[in-house]
Amino acid sequence: MGSPQTFQFFNRGPSPAARLVFFVVLSLLLMFVDARYGYLESSRGALSMLVSPIQQLATMPAKLWHQAGEFFVTQRGLVEENYSLRERHNRDAAQLSQLQSLQQENRQLRNLLALPQRSEFSAQPVEILYAERDVFKRKLLVAKGADAQIKLGQVVMDDMGIVGQVTRVYPWISEVTLITEKDHAVPVQVVRNGLRTIVFGAGDTSQLSLRYMPVSSDIQNGDVLVTSGIDGVYPPGIPVAKVVKIERDAAYPFARISCLPLAGVDRNRQLLILSDLPPLLAQPTEELPPGAGVDAKTGGND
Amino acid sequence: MAYLSPSTPELQRPVSNTFIVLSVLVALFLNALPWEGVWLVLRPDFVALVMLYWCTHTPLRVGIGLSWVAGMLADVADASLFGQHALAYTLLAFGGVVLHRRLQMFDLRQQTTQVLGIFALTYGVYVLVHWQVSGYVMWSYLLGCLTSTLLWAPLSIMFMAMRRARVERE
Numbered sequence: 513m514g515s516p517q518t519f520q521f522f523n524r525g526p527s528p529a530a531r532l533v534f535f536v537v538l539s540l541l542l543m544f545v546d547a548r549y550g551y552l553e554s555s556r557g558a559l560s561m562l563v564s565p566i567q568q569l570a571t572m573p574a575k576l577w578h579q580a581g582e583f584f585v586t587q588r589g590l591v592e593e594n595y596s597l598r599e600r601h602n603r604d605a606a607q608l609s610q611l612q613s614l615q616q617e618n619r620q621l622r623n624l625l626a627l628p629q630r631s632e633f634s635a636q637p638v639e640i641l642y643a644e645r646d647v648f649k650r651k652l653l654v655a656k657g658a659d660a661q662i663k664l665g666q667v668v669m670d671d672m673g674i675v676g677q678v679t680r681v682y683p684w685i686s687e688v689t690l691i692t693e694k695d696h697a698v699p700v701q702v703v704r705n706g707l708r709t710i711v712f713g714a715g716d717t718s719q720l721s722l723r724y725m726p727v728s729s730d731i732q733n734g735d736v737l738v739t740s741g742i743d744g745v746y747p748p749g750i751p752v753a754k755v756v757k758i759e760r761d762a763a764y765p766f767a768r769i770s771c772l773p774l775a776g777v778d779r780n781r782q783l784l785i786l787s788d789l790p791p792l793l794a795q796p797t798e799e800l801p802p803g804a805g806v807d808a809k810t811g812g813n814d
Numbered sequence: 815m816a817y818l819s820p821s822t823p824e825l826q827r828p829v830s831n832t833f834i835v836l837s838v839l840v841a842l843f844l845n846a847l848p849w850e851g852v853w854l855v856l857r858p859d860f861v862a863l864v865m866l867y868w869c870t871h872t873p874l875r876v877g878i879g880l881s882w883v884a885g886m887l888a889d890v891a892d893a894s895l896f897g898q899h900a901l902a903y904t905l906l907a908f909g910g911v912v913l914h915r916r917l918q919m920f921d922l923r924q925q926t927t928q929v930l931g932i933f934a935l936t937y938g939v940y941v942l943v944h945w946q947v948s949g950y951v952m953w954s955y956l957l958g959c960l961t962s963t964l965l966w967a968p969l970s971i972m973f974m975a976m977r978r979a980r981v982e983r984e
Contacts, residue, residue, distance in 0.1 A: 528911045531878040535904040539882070542897030547947065552896050559890040566839065567891060570846035642848045651893065681891070687893055694948065 553680065553784060560682040567653075567685075571641050633747055634713065635669075635784040636660065643778075650690040652676070653781065657684045663677040665745060667786045673751035673775035674698065674739060675783055690777050691752065692718060700752050701740040705730055708740050711753055711771060718778065720753050727760045731769060747789055751775075829872060829977060835974075838884055846891055855954050858962040861888050862900075862906055862936055863969055866929065869910030870917045871973075881907035895943060902939040906932055922967045927932050929966045933959040 528535075543771050546552050575621060637656040657660050658681050666678045668688050676696075680687035691698055695716030701708050707730060735755040741748025753771035760767045841860035849857045865884055868876035885900030892899065909932035910917075917925050937959040945951045 527876065528908055532904060535878055535882045536901060539901035539904060542894050542900065543943065556890055556896065559886065563842070563887055563891045566842050567846045568841050571848060574848050642846070643850060643854075653893070684937035742886040747832040801983070 526791075556680075559680050560685070562656055564682065564684055567641065567682065607611055632788075633786045634788050635786050638668075638783055640781050640787055648675075648778075650693040650696075650715070652680070652688045652690065654686050654688055654785075655685060656785070657682045657686045659684055661787070662686045662785060663787070667746050667750075667789070668783050669750060669786065670780050670783050671693060671774045673753075673773065675744065675773075675775045675777055675780075677745070678785065688783075691773060692720065692777055698746060698752055699740045699743045700737040701730060702735045704732070707731070708742070709737075714770070718772060720771040720773055722755075722771060725769055726765070726768050727762060727767045729767065730766070731758060733758060734775070737771065745789075747786065778783065815845060831875075833855045833976075834868055834872070834876060837868075839938050840864075842887065844889060845888065847914045855957055856961050857958055859933075859936070859958060860904060860965075862933065863962055863965055866906055866966075867931060867969060867973060870914040873911045873914045876907075877911055878904055878907040879885055895947065898940065898943045901943075902936045906936045909935060922970060923969070926963060926966050930959070932964040933962050 525531075542552070606666055635654070635800075639655045641655050643652055661801075662678055662681050664678060664681055666674045668677060674691055676687050676688045676690040676693075679689040690713070691712045692715070695714055696713040697710050699708070700711045702780045709725060711722055713719075714721050722731070726799055731754055736751060737755070738752045739746040739748055739750045739752055751774045753773050755769060755771050757770040758767060759769075832955055838861065840958040841864040844860040845857075856910055864883045865876070869881065882900050885903035886896075888894075888903070889896055890897035913928060913932070920928065931981075934956070937956050941951060941953075943957045944955065
């Protein structure tokens with residue numbers, strides 16, 4: 513090895529310091545662009561094609577472990593499970609037929625009242641690949657992407673309720689932001705009295721909070737919150753959370769309300785992604801009588 | 815205890831490019847294993863470890879540019895902010911390239927203390943970025959820096975043994 517302190521025998525390109533400055537500036541620029549404008553999603557998708565084979569491979573050991581466990585189930589366990597499943601199926605079938613007649617009735621009533629029909633949707637099952645590496649984000653990566661017609665903003669749920677929303681779609685995998693992600697919002701309604709509000713993620717593993725609810729608002733412990741559906745993203749009537757703690761302090765304008773998600777947000781391996789939600793009706797364009805805007809402005813100035 | 819003595823002037827065979835690429839891929843694989851909960855907090859950053867090793871042992875071949883590329887891959891794998899790992903690994907590689915002569919003079923114990931500083935810098939970047947993005951500092955981020963440092967000696971011994979095995983086989 514020659515000593516570069518005295519003089520350089522070989523041309524080794526720019527000095528480490530120059531390279532450091534170049535790449536640091538490049539990284540900072542990328543971070544700024546990504547955080548502010550989000551222009552880089554397509555290049556992220558392209559790079560993910562390089563990385564995703566490794567990621568798929570990394571989930572193999574756990575998958576093999578599960579499969580080995582499934583292979584060694586006993587006959588008796590299967591029979592028991594089959595029995596309980598059949599029992600549950602019968603029970604559900606009875607409820608389902610009731611539900612169908614109710615749906616029919618609901619459709620007729622809505623027709624009579626000339627209200628728009630409730631939306632129907634289909635769901636496709638997906639498997640969770642792994643949870644987000646970052647400890648402070650509540651995100652999952654699931655094993656279906658653009659190849660399975662997953663689209664941005666689709667709703668993800670399990671058998672109990674809403675789990676989250678698709679926030680990034682790669683060719684073969686997609687990223688789901690959980691409802692417990694900090695500042696993630698879901699418009700909800702209290703089942704008991706129909707009160708509309710918005711539930712926010714608290715950034716904790718299993719906590720949601722209702723913000724901006726007046727101290728006097730009619731909310732009780734144990735109230736169930738379901739999606740209100742007025743946002744056009746979440747279909748109406750799907751369970752989201754349950755109120756567990758209410759702090760009413762007259763010193764603050766808002767009550768402090770914590771909820772627990774009903775869905776197994778951090779439990780399951782299989783989830784459902786809802787598709788074919790009908791889009792919301794286009795917002796009616798405001799038609800003000802001529803001169804109304806001007807009047808309002810002058811009125812405000814007076 | 816021969817490993818703990820200051821690194822002998824033993825002539826090590828040059829490493830093949832395949833070995834370097836494979837080690838980085840294995841590191842990405844280890845990072846992508848389904849770590850959860852406490853283990854995720856304690857998870858050492860294998861990619862950073864391997865990049866630092868190559869930056870200090872073959873600084874003419876693996877340097878700041880390649881580390882930056884590895885950082886971009888890590889960013890995509892972690893779905894973190896674009897450039898976060900790239901920035902961290904750039905600083906890491908700079909530390910490695912600048913200190914490589916000193917590190918090669920030291921024994922593993924002394925190396926470990928030096929490496930702790932470099933990793934602290936790297937993890938400091940994560941903490942800073944997280945603070946900028948979400949507005950609060952998470953100190954538990956820095957735990958990974960300790961576990962990474964603890965793995966430095968085993969990794970060095972392993973790579974040394976692997977390189978020696980190659981020499982003997984040939």
